[in-house]
Amino acid sequence: MQVYLIMGSVNCAGKDPAALLRDAIEGGVTCFQFREKGAGALTGGAKLALAKTLQAVCQEHAIPFIVNDDVDLAIAARADGIHVGQDDESAAAIRALIGPSAIVGVSAHTVEEARQAIADGADYLGIGPIYPTGSKDDAKAPQDTRLLLELRAAGITAPLVGIGGITPDNAAAVIAAGADGVSVISAITHAPSAREAAQRLRVNR
Structure with a gap:
């Protein structure tokens, strides 16, 4: 999970999601999370169809395909795993639904939340927001690298x-503070070249 891309159709700035994902993977993305949320997001069959299209790209390049929050979608698509927040069910409950071999990631904002997620069986933790972000409307206050330390x-x-x-400019500081990888949305999806942005993140992490 060195360079972890999170993306849905609403993040692509008019670009083809599958082509953007393929470019990003070829540039160095090592894990992908499908997050279809926000104004104009797809639902129902259209959401599942896009999930399967992007999953196929991940399978071509042998990288994990993770679904954000949506257990039913993760099961329907036979995703490699799911990422959930603190307001969702526990990692243990999620794993009971999607199977013992699935990857389960949990967002954590305190040491206590991190300990609980690990006790519940989370495979990895998403820590943040590190820096200010405009990609998530309900994001908590940025903590810089303090929580990682x-x-x-x-x-x-x-x-x-x-x-x-x-971004490629601050990724190294995140890794230096203790992260195993960096997760991004706009640093890749809004870049002139997804491939070059992913390459820079891979080099600077």
Whole structure:
């Protein structure tokens, strides 16, 4: 999960989602999360169809296809895993629904939330927002790299993925603070070249 791209149709700025994802993977993206939310987001059959299209791109390049929040979609698409927030069911409950081999990621904003997610069986934690971000309307206040440092100081060894306002220019600082990878949306989807943006993130992480 060194370079973890999160994307849905609403993030693509008019570009073809499958082509954008393919370019990003060829540039160095190592994990993909399908997050179809926000104004104009697809629903129902159209959402499932796009999920399967993007999943096929991931399968071509042998990288994990993760679904954001939607358990039913993850099951229907036979996704590699799911990422959930603090307002969703626990990692243990999610795993019971999607199977023991699925990847389960959980967002955490405190050391206590991180410990609980790990106890519930989370495979990795999404930590953030690190920096200010405009990609999520309900994002919490940015914490800079403080929480990453606190988590490692507290002895938490689970894989951590930093998220929120991360760019090729600040990715190295996130890794230096203890993250195993960086997760981005607009740093890749809004870049002139998704491939070049992913390459820069891979080099600078």
